Amino acid sequence: MDKNEILSYLKKHKNELKKKYKISQIVLFGSYAKEKANKQSDIDIAVKTPISDYFKLYELKEELEKAFQASVDIVRIRDHMNHSLKKHIFKDGINV
DSSP states (O other), rough: HHHHHHHHHHHHHHHHHHHHTTTEEEEEEEETTTTTTTOOOOOOEEEESSOOOOHHHHHHHHHHHHHTTSOOOEEEEOOOOOOHHHHHHHHHEEEE
């Protein structure tokens, strides 16, 4: 799995994910976005959603892990979140 395959999947399923999880923004960030991923890298995806239910977000994580056959970390984008993490997401991240 590489950056382009991940982005292609996310773009193809964007509307479905937005509807199911009330997502208004999807950002691929981290090693895959920077094309520095290795076999141990997880896929870092940030989403803007009003859903704060851990189990619903875990469902999203599992859905993406099944699709990518790789470990996925989901970060919820919020107005009041760690400033350095938010900066990292948007500095190197790729909006889908």
